[in-house]
Amino acid sequence: MDIAMDAKALNAFLSQEFEQVAGQYQVERADAAGVTIRLNVSYDHLRPGGTVSGPAMFALADVAIYCAILSRIGPVALAVTTNASIDFMRKPEAGQDLLAECRILKLGRVLAVAEAMIHSAGVDEPVARCSMTYSIPPKR
Amino acid sequence: MDIAMDAKALNAFLSQEFEQVAGQYQVERADAAGVTIRLNVSYDHLRPGGTVSGPAMFALADVAIYCAILSRIGPVALAVTTNASIDFMRKPEAGQDLLAECRILKLGRVLAVAEAMIHSAGVDEPVARCSMTYSIPPKR
Amino acid sequence: MDIAMDAKALNAFLSQEFEQVAGQYQVERADAAGVTIRLNVSYDHLRPGGTVSGPAMFALADVAIYCAILSRIGPVALAVTTNASIDFMRKPEAGQDLLAECRILKLGRVLAVAEAMIHSAGVDEPVARCSMTYSIPPKR
Amino acid sequence: MDIAMDAKALNAFLSQEFEQVAGQYQVERADAAGVTIRLNVSYDHLRPGGTVSGPAMFALADVAIYCAILSRIGPVALAVTTNASIDFMRKPEAGQDLLAECRILKLGRVLAVAEAMIHSAGVDEPVARCSMTYSIPPKR
Numbered sequence: 001m002d003i004a005m006d007a008k009a010l011n012a013f014l015s016q017e018f019e020q021v022a023g024q025y026q027v028e029r030a031d032a033a034g035v036t037i038r039l040n041v042s043y044d045h046l047r048p049g050g051t052v053s054g055p056a057m058f059a060l061a062d063v064a065i066y067c068a069i070l071s072r073i074g075p076v077a078l079a080v081t082t083n084a085s086i087d088f089m090r091k092p093e094a095g096q097d098l099l100a101e102c103r104i105l106k107l108g109r110v111l112a113v114a115e116a117m118i119h120s121a122g123v124d125e126p127v128a129r130c131s132m133t134y135s136i137p138p139k140r
Numbered sequence: 141m142d143i144a145m146d147a148k149a150l151n152a153f154l155s156q157e158f159e160q161v162a163g164q165y166q167v168e169r170a171d172a173a174g175v176t177i178r179l180n181v182s183y184d185h186l187r188p189g190g191t192v193s194g195p196a197m198f199a200l201a202d203v204a205i206y207c208a209i210l211s212r213i214g215p216v217a218l219a220v221t222t223n224a225s226i227d228f229m230r231k232p233e234a235g236q237d238l239l240a241e242c243r244i245l246k247l248g249r250v251l252a253v254a255e256a257m258i259h260s261a262g263v264d265e266p267v268a269r270c271s272m273t274y275s276i277p278p279k280r
Numbered sequence: 281m282d283i284a285m286d287a288k289a290l291n292a293f294l295s296q297e298f299e300q301v302a303g304q305y306q307v308e309r310a311d312a313a314g315v316t317i318r319l320n321v322s323y324d325h326l327r328p329g330g331t332v333s334g335p336a337m338f339a340l341a342d343v344a345i346y347c348a349i350l351s352r353i354g355p356v357a358l359a360v361t362t363n364a365s366i367d368f369m370r371k372p373e374a375g376q377d378l379l380a381e382c383r384i385l386k387l388g389r390v391l392a393v394a395e396a397m398i399h400s401a402g403v404d405e406p407v408a409r410c411s412m413t414y415s416i417p418p419k420r
Numbered sequence: 421m422d423i424a425m426d427a428k429a430l431n432a433f434l435s436q437e438f439e440q441v442a443g444q445y446q447v448e449r450a451d452a453a454g455v456t457i458r459l460n461v462s463y464d465h466l467r468p469g470g471t472v473s474g475p476a477m478f479a480l481a482d483v484a485i486y487c488a489i490l491s492r493i494g495p496v497a498l499a500v501t502t503n504a505s506i507d508f509m510r511k512p513e514a515g516q517d518l519l520a521e522c523r524i525l526k527l528g529r530v531l532a533v534a535e536a537m538i539h540s541a542g543v544d545e546p547v548a549r550c551s552m553t554y555s556i557p558p559k560r
Binding site for chain 1: 362363365390391413415
């Protein structure tokens with residue numbers, strides 16, 4: 001199965017279309033099995049005590065799943081999240097970036113379902129699990 | 141039923157303990173029925189097209205639910221989200237702040253469950269619904 | 281706002297179309313604000329110890345939400361659940377039926393989102409909260 | 421890592437403790453990586469049209485996750501589900517049993533998180549995905 005956008009194309013698309021998140025995310029892998037996205041953790045992502053916040057992890061999962069879908073269907077900027085469920089399971093490692101490994105579970109005409117597993121760089125056990133449903137707008 | 145922290149106490153607590161979010165949220169109501177939190181929408185909360193992003197809405201729900209719980213049990217900074225489920229139902233109104241109305245559904249010794257309904261200021265229909273479970277650390 | 285099916289019409293529809301659940305559920309209310317469905321608790325719904333099982337509560341929420349949607353759009357047998365999130369918050373009362381109070385949060389052309397709050401007959405505090413997204417098939 | 425209960429022990433436990441579901445489920449695998457549970461699909465599990473119902477799939481996921489946890493911690497009958505999120509992605513194959521492949525994501529002192537992927541026997545693509553959080557009672 002060919003993919004529509006590789007890591008380079010996804011990184012270019014993010015830089016171009018999503019100014020607000022410029023520099024925060026790096027697509028490290030985009031292949032038939034899914035994508036890997038790195039969150040470059042900085043002060044704004046932290047809670048008191050230096051741990052990455054839940055919302056920062058949710059945002060990483062959202063970008064990862066969006067990239068996983070676009071990697072398969074091309075640069076559809078208007079795909080939107082309709083539902084998400086997230087479990088926070090372990091405290092992230094202080095001072096480490098977070099990585100989201102994402103795979104698509106269903107890619108329909110109208111809805112796509114994907115799941116991201118988030119872990120600290122250098123640590124295998126998942127910090128968080130997030131599944132999302134995206135609505136895909138009709139082709140023009 | 142008395143509450144442990146009112147709107148003024150919650151706002152002071154947020155300013156003091158959560159530097160990263162200073163100025164973004166305002167607690168407008170904290171009473172026996174729950175809390176209302178306002179997100180002062182700014183550029184950083186938007187996606188291309190000017191609409192508030194899913195992660196910004198998730199962050200608002202997280203702050204609202206955290207405040208609803210602290211309003212009942214006092215300033216327990218270490219309460220953490222274990223699970224969340226969010227439905228994005230309507231596009232927010234461009235140029236309007238978002239308000240989260242939050243009520244507690246269960247306040248146990250170990251776990252609390254609450255739900256936030258998010259709507260655009262001036263519009264009644266909900267933009268998003270978010271339920272969360274928080275883990276409450278043991279009293280020292 | 282008129283509704284398309286009232287309690288009597290919904291009960292007739294369930295009896296006619298859903299043999300497997302005949303006699304288990306009773307629609308007690310169907311109006312503009314939503315529906316109330318009763319689960320006639322029997323042995324098959326219980327876990328050891330006599331308490332209603334999680335799956336039995338999930339099934340009640342599913343029927344309630346389906347009825348709430350059909351009450352608004354008419355007898356569309358092919359509407360299907362795409363996603364659900366459920367929180368189990370309190371133990372149900374032994375020997376009591378369960379009631380699901382359900383309201384629609386969004387009724388779109390393609391997707392509907394609704395929430396059911398389940399409680400034991402005679403007890404106000406919710407036993408469970410369940411939100412679901414239903415996919416509505418295109419009109420022929 | 422040793423497991424506390426293998427497939428034989430889990431099947432014996434289910435028969436003994438959960439009369440209501442006798443004969444419906446078969447534990448086919450229980451090892452360090454997780455469990456596989458088969459739902460012996462029968463008339464009671466179907467919706468009109470002959471397809472397995474959402475609640476029947478939720479019940480399968482619940483049994484699978486319960487077994488996965490007990491496989492690790494031993495026969496703790498009082499472990500209870502606190503939260504679940506389920507995505508229904510494809511129609512099950514008519515006339516086929518369902519299999520749930522389940523793995524534990526977190527096994528804490530108080531909470532466990534696991535995920536079940538459900539598919540029709542003989543078909544690889546998942547029919548449903550379900551994640552659950554279980555509360556583990558304190559050891560006596």
